[in-house]
Amino acid sequence: MNTDAAQTSSRTEADVSRAREALKQHALTLARQWQALTVEGWNPAHGRGIQLAARQIVKASERLRLSLSRKAAELEEALRLFVETADAPESDQLAHLSGLISMLSSSALEVDLAPLQPDPAPARPQAPSGDAIAAARVVRRLGLVGLPESLTEPLAALAREQQLDLRILDNPQALEHETELPSALLFGASLIEPAAQLKRMINDSAGRLAQVHLALISDRRDLGRRLVANQLGLSFFEPPLDTAVLVESLGLTQGTTGGSKILLLDSDRNRGIEQAHWLQAEGCTVRLVMSTDELAVAFGEFRPNLVIVDNDLPVDEGLAAVQAVREWPGGLHLPIVVAGSSRDLRRREGAISAGADEYLIRPVRPRHLASVVSSRLDRARRWTARHAADAAAGKGLLVRSSFLQRLRQWTPRREAGVLFVTLDGADSLRRELGLAHLQAVDQLVTEHLAPTLGAADLLGQFQDFCYLVAAERTERHELMVLGEALRQSLEKVRGVLAGKRCELRCSVGVAPLKIEQIEQSVDQARAAALAAQNLGGNRSLAYDEGSNALKPAGREARAGAVLARPEEQPATMLGQPLLPVSARVAGQFLLTPCWPSAQNDQSALSYADVVKLGGDPRRLLMLDRRLILQALDLRANQLAKGRQLRLLLELHPGQLAHASFMPWLAAELKRRKLSGSGLALVLPSSLLVDHLEGLKSVTDSLHRLGVRVALGDFGRDLAAVPRLKLANVDLVLLAPEAVRSDGGQIEESALCGLIRRAQDANVQVVAREVERRDALASVERLGVDYVLSNTIAAPSTEFDFDFRGWTG
Template sequence: MPASSRTAAANASGGARQGSAGTPAAVLRAETPPAHYWRRWCEDAPAPELPAAEGAPAANEPLPQVLPHGDGADAPYRVLIVEDDPSQALFAETVLNGTGMQARVVGVSSEVMAAMEQFRPDLVLTDLHMPGLNGTEITTLIRAHAAFAHTPIVFLTGDPDPETQFEVLQVGADDFLTKPVRPRHLIAAVESRVRRARTLERQRSGDGRHPVTGLHTRTTMLQRLGAAIPEQARGALYFVEIENTTALRDRFGYAALEGALVDTGRHVGELAGEHLVSRLNDNTFVVFAAELAAREFGTFARSLRDGITRHQLTVEGEPLRLRALVGYASLHSGFEDAGAALAAAEQALRDARQLPVGIAAHQPPEAAAAEADADRVVMLHEALMNDRFELAYQPIVAVAGGEEAQYQTLLRLRDADGNMHTAAEILPVAEAAGVLHEIDRHVLELAIAILDQRVGESRPVRLFVSQSARTLTRDGYAATLLGMLEGTRIDGPSLVIDVRQDEALVHAVALQEFCSAMVPAGVQLCLSQYSAGPEADALLAQMPLGFMRLAARYSSQLGEGAVRDEMRAAIERAHRLGLQVIGQQVEDPQAAATLWISGVDYIQGNLVQHAAGGLDFDFQNSVL
């Protein structure tokens, strides 16, 4: 968005807020709401009950509660609201208190730290612009205290400027909610963040089981898998997914759905018996059946699916049965590490979604060299031994202009006869021949050498380096990358690891571990070939990304209204999460203009410059 447009939008937002606050009737209504008045906006609100006496709630009025979900403490969730506008503060306080949380308001920024020390909140909900301090300063102030290093900080703001939001996210904020926010969305966002924070705190303290369900924590499960694989070549790994949770959440509300999933988690633990069970995310469980015989793999999968289907729940007084999908991978396949086994089971789950029975087993690929073209396999091995890989570069230009130099790296192979081969020719053969991870590592080495050289020449550059998700999730690869960076003069954010969306979806669980290792080093991640969808949007929220590169179809099909609308919604979603958006394969000025109007941050494609062997693009004088 152009700076003038952002300013106008900000002024419009500020003007609307001031006008609302300046209306006496509106202030009166905001400061004197009846108990649980917020429920009237919620889709899952119960029928209103008449009070037994004027001003008092009915004895049988249902009180919506947000439970701690067994996250290590029975205490209600504590939320510190930092807001100088009394009506806004009262709104948030009333909404959160009405769910059973404990909300406290601070209206002066100088009192924030004293309130933090005294109240010890599970989450801070703060306005972006407070008198005396801005969002960056508030976040820095809180994060400077070790006791609050992991306390979630969520900003509630009407400021549409993505640059401002990105700055705050960079110094440690967790999320943004855009005003006006619906009460139901506010509750869900706060509750989800607090629940996750309490779970992580419990995991940091060394508790390996969920206190309510008795299931193993995700961290414990990954540790057990890592210790067992590849040494153990027996048993199987199962992914169990509960279907239609989005529709259930819309119907019953987040808290009711969460209660149903907690109950289901207990039941999965009972069905699994002696086998290890963990909840991976909102609606997916993993079962590690280490001692299961091969002849029982399919029977056990059906017992999980049917056992969940037969288990009757009661949600808000309504009987309910959930349907489950099951994907599993036999450990007899000899996976080289836990990440490979998890990826195989996750791929099987994706296959199960396409089958009427809802169960699928992982099918191991055939031996690589048998299917790969023998001559090309030889060429790859010779290239690795004789250092024949090269990098080409394509500029990524900011639509608002700027001098920051950044390029997408593109792999090239020069064979013994001097012929050049592109990544599209090389990588499928490399994957089939089992040497893709070696090529990925070689590409990283080349990119890091270039980055270090440019720093030494006082000409820093940012490089987007494509890597296979399968490579990133190999045991020890994160440590290898960090080792490459040691002793260099490279600033972490100048290296961006580029991962394709289709691969990230398959390896989502294992990728989290790689991401966790990269964040402290400042290495950024980009989700490439993004195409909107529920799974892709979940990735955007779950992974610590810095960039999102749109799929090529968004540039080539801009004449279709539905594609444009989908793209604009995707860009807006990414900006809310603090991500910068790249429009790729831009071939003509009309596509560039449409992308610019839609809000992308960067343009990449032949319109800017074809891929070349040098880093000599003039970013300072480039004009789109």
């Protein structure tokens, strides 16, 4: 027996020794990775290495039961954002990372644990004796039993805000010495057994202890204990903590269960607590925060019914907080009250413009604050009830006058639009069904349109077989998506009216909504819908205010969706071979990304289509990076098949201004074990005129990675031609209109001049759209290096062109 114990002890010491050595090795790796990063600058590869080392430290620390695991997990989480998005951290973020890494490295390297002896079996926690509990008097108090410090501090703050007495106990046995039993007891998750024993005592007390509420709380997610707690009938709380639910579960709301929840942002804690007490006296549950960062966290956890914002925060942070609340999910129509010390009318107007519903001038009296809060909450409840009723199936269709009246009272805070829905073939429907069945048609249409709409959207009838929708979304393209969704919802209708089977089709017009010009907005949407109907129907068109033109709404919706979520909609890569003429390098393809439509009657989206909607440079940046990754993966797959391809990919010039692009590209090439020579990035020739120095710098950086640089549409801007020799580029793609006459013939004099300029700069020339044999002979005679020809080799997804069989 002693031999077995000795062997167990030996194995335990060996395990600890190995874990300790592994921890130190991971700490050394962490320090080396950080040192390399500080020397070479930030790049995702080093960031990923640091993140991996931090993850290993978490595991090793947990095995050794060290508190380092929490800080290592914090470091891993902080790095996740920069590794996954390829964004470079700012100087203050780097300083924070540096502090975490220094602390972790030094602590892990200096760890000196005492020789491990087998731990004595921990004392099993016991519940207090039944006699002690029976003798105690129940008082309104919050008791925290066996909670870690990470939970004690926020719960103590909650007790102060709720005007609760607080009692902190180390273990359940301490309750035996209490003459007054807290009405709310919150046990640490590890004390689930004593909590269950105490609950049984309460159940056996014949109602004398019915006022005592028990719950368990954990500082991390714990599914196992949550399931056990549910079986025992105990409430279980874990991060993120909803304090309002916690207060209600423990019976601490003093009869205000189900009352309104107020989120109060005030930089003055004493003033905030005082106002919280006023509102609690009115039956509200209040959550107090003191900064905009705390506001952002609390908003998601607390889900308030009203927000009060301090307008005396520095640098207009209060107004920024109001605007942020309006952008957050659920905040669009939430009542917001702003309180400030300034009596300046401009401050009040600024708060209202930012999205506030009310502005209070300090000092605020309790009765005034309660009155304003009550009024705004009542108004919000009426608004919610009205719109919930409008959204219900069969009840959502407003008559035209009510719709327009409601629209005039609307205050959209985002991109708003009017959508006009008209049924195709209305005359034939009227003849077949008759006037008696118009109401049935309206009901059928409403049943299919209403589920597509949001709770705040309006649905009304314009006239027979014509309907109006008012909606607001975060971005314009989402209105186009809604228009397509409405059209498709009616396209699926297969109903029976007047004893006859009917299939509905509709045309949809979308126009921007201007509250001061509602009738004009409706007319524009109607014109777009009628135009869609005249084009054959069953389609949607959008009125573009900038160009006064009608554009396919479905196409814009698709392009906007690609920009918003490029990772969810990968491009189809078409490759067109560069046919060697004067040059002899084979295996080169010009990549053309496209996004085919799921519907046969819609053409594929091109890269140019998507870029036209690229108002947000960050989204274009993410799209371009996704395309580059697809190109690299394509080349890697072809290499695995034994094909050595060189790919040319068009790139938006804004990408190159981002400081993280070059490190990101280098890391992706290294991760895939690819050389940069298989990739060429095509930039616009206009950079020769507008940003020559930037182009030269970018070209040098790309060449260091082995990546070639090409300029597209060369010759379109004659001012760029003489500057070609100043930039060290590798290829130029000629603009078709620069070397071709109106009749389609090759302008040999113009082509000869461009080729001469390129040859002087030691740049290879690619001619596009060379479709005829005589044109091919001309460009070959003049010295063009490669040609692109749809007739000879059209773009394809196969990349299997036989360059050996190409004779030129």
